[in-house]
Amino acid sequence: MLKAAILKPDLILGDTVLALTPEILQQYQLKGLVLDIDETLVPLRQKEPSEELREWMEPVRKVASIWLASNNLSVNRISSIAQSLDLPYILGARKPSRRKLRSAITAMNLPVERVAMVGDHLFTDILAGNRLGMFTILVEPMVGQDISPSAHPIRDFEIWLSQLLGVSLKPSQQKEKSRNESPNPGGQNWHFQSNH
Numbered sequence: 001m002l003k004a005a006i007l008k009p010d011l012i013l014g015d016t017v018l019a020l021t022p023e024i025l026q027q028y029q030l031k032g033l034v035l036d037i038d039e040t041l042v043p044l045r046q047k048e049p050s051e052e053l054r055e056w057m058e059p060v061r062k063v064a065s066i067w068l069a070s071n072n073l074s075v076n077r078i079s080s081i082a083q084s085l086d087l088p089y090i091l092g093a094r095k096p097s098r099r100k101l102r103s104a105i106t107a108m109n110l111p112v113e114r115v116a117m118v119g120d121h122l123f124t125d126i127l128a129g130n131r132l133g134m135f136t137i138l139v140e141p142m143v144g145q146d147i148s149p150s151a152h153p154i155r156d157f158e159i160w161l162s163q164l165l166g167v168s169l170k171p172s173q174q175k176e177k178s179r180n181e182s183p184n185p186g187g188q189n190w191h192f193q194s195n196h
């Protein structure tokens, strides 16, 4: 029987990976990141990382070792993205399987709890990271301009099922802070649709 806690991210960013700052990594004492690729870093219909993503990565890579891990089997797509970012990568990672992710953590030579698995899917990225004892960070999907931010039936289903299993998907600390500053803090439910 699946224990619901294994699906719960340690941090729900409530935004795309671009909101993951060196300060947040420091706050959680993170020294390594394993990043999902499709829709975490690069929208599915895009072949290359955006300039914005490259700019985001520069200060982050100074404070953390980074590996990429994708379930995608396309050698062309994944290797060209990884090479353009000059990062080591795993393709066909088979998340939530632990085996290939473990090899990335071993290569980083860091304690597993100092490495965050960062991704947009609960049942692959977050489940894999939690199974390994990594810190887990759920991000909003990065979608192409031609796709509606709400067009994520699998992700929506995962969230629905997780909540049915009793997983609490409350906003993260960062998100709560920003909500408290806003005139209308809104409800406590986690909003999984991006507003932009």
Ligand SMILES: [Mg+2]
Pocket: 036, 037, 038, 039, 040, 119, 120, 121
């Ligand atoms: Mg993804």
